[in-house]
Amino acid sequence: MILETLSTLFLVLGAFFSFTGVIGLFKFPDFFTRVHAASVTDSIATILIIFGLILRTDFGLVAVKLLFILIFMLLTSPTASHALAKSARHGGLLTLAETRAPKKEDND
Amino acid sequence: MAHLMIWALVLAVFWLLLSGFFKTLLLSFGLISVVLVVFLIRRMDTTDNQPQKLPLSFSFFRYVIWLLGQIALSSLEVTKLVWGSSKKLSPAIAKLPVANTPEKTRVLYANSITLTPGTLSVDIDEEHVTVHALDAQSIKSLEAGEMATKVSSVTGAKN
Numbered sequence: 001m002i003l004e005t006l007s008t009l010f011l012v013l014g015a016f017f018s019f020t021g022v023i024g025l026f027k028f029p030d031f032f033t034r035v036h037a038a039s040v041t042d043s044i045a046t047i048l049i050i051f052g053l054i055l056r057t058d059f060g061l062v063a064v065k066l067l068f069i070l071i072f073m074l075l076t077s078p079t080a081s082h083a084l085a086k087s088a089r090h091g092g093l094l095t096l097a098e099t100r101a102p103k104k105e106d107n108d
Numbered sequence: 109m110a111h112l113m114i115w116a117l118v119l120a121v122f123w124l125l126l127s128g129f130f131k132t133l134l135l136s137f138g139l140i141s142v143v144l145v146v147f148l149i150r151r152m153d154t155t156d157n158q159p160q161k162l163p164l165s166f167s168f169f170r171y172v173i174w175l176l177g178q179i180a181l182s183s184l185e186v187t188k189l190v191w192g193s194s195k196k197l198s199p200a201i202a203k204l205p206v207a208n209t210p211e212k213t214r215v216l217y218a219n220s221i222t223l224t225p226g227t228l229s230v231d232i233d234e235e236h237v238t239v240h241a242l243d244a245q246s247i248k249s250l251e252a253g254e255m256a257t258k259v260s261s262v263t264g265a266k267n
Contacts, residue, residue: 017183024190032228033199036242037190039225044183047176061128068126078222085230085240095240096199 003055010052017045030096031088035081042077046070116146171262178224178255182246186225189242200244203236204251213263220255 017040024037050070057063123138189196206214218229218237226246231238241247250256 017187020187020190024186027190029197030199032230032240033197033242035228036186036226036240039222039228040183040186040190043179043223043225047179061125064125074223075219078219081222082218082229082232085228086232089230089238095201096197098201 007052007055010048010055014045014048014052017041017048021045031093032085032095035085039077039081042081043074046073046077112146112150115149116142119145165262167262171258174258175220175223182224182226185246186242189226197242198244199240199242200247201230201238201240202247202251203238204256205235206232206237206256207235209260210263213260216263217256217259220259221250 021037021039021041024040025034028034028037047070050066050073054063054066057066119142120138123141127134127138129135206217209217214232214237218232221227221229221237221239226242227250228240229237230240239247239250241250
């Protein structure tokens with residue numbers, strides 16, 4: 001009973017953070033800030049949802065598999081974000097700070 | 109040689125946890141896979157002279173717990189920025205020095221930066237990690253170097 005309530009709390013919080021990520025994705029002004037918004041969904045929402053689901057299992061093999069999924073997500077999602085940001089940077093996309101003050105310097 | 113035994117053990121446990129069956133056929137498939145993977149690891153170790161050890165130390169788990177706490181804290185910050193007025197955004201970009209650290213440390217550091225919402229490692233090379241932050245404040249706290257010290261203590265202990 002307590003576990004179920006806790007799990008519901010985690011799942012609702014996870015859904016809220018996912019939603020926050022989506023709102024931020026639409027609201028933020030440029031590419032790099034949008035990646036930040038998406039990383040909320042990547043990190044905290046994933047952790048909360050997976051832990052919420054683990055609390056609903058009987059703590060056997062299914063829980064372990066969910067943990068493996070979590071570890072996999074925590075390893076791959078920053079790599080994907082980094083790949084996106086790096087290619088944007090090397091493609092010459094300027095950040096908001098640099099477009100606001102364009103004279104300062106031009107680092108690569 | 110010792111780290112190959114650890115690899116074999118970890119891989120065997122991984123197989124058992126994923127399959128959950130204890131029939132002879134499936135166990136023998138697992139044995140074949142483990143032997144094949146360990147053989148490949150050994151070959152690759154002798155090819156590139158970089159033995160791949162598993163980060164199975166106590167300090168690594170303590171670092172992961174700390175990182176999860178940081179993720180929760182900075183998620184709240186970003187959530188505040190998302191729901192608040194967008195004029196409060198002060199995106200900033202900076203280069204953090206990572207010279208003289210082993211490659212593994214740099215990778216863990218850059219990945220931790222990206223994993224924490226609000227900071228994003230844009231570029232990484234031999235001397236610098238270029239970090240983009242949603243809030244100029246988080247660049248300052250990265251420059252203070254708490255995460256850098258923790259990362260290098262985690263990986264430095266084993267190298």
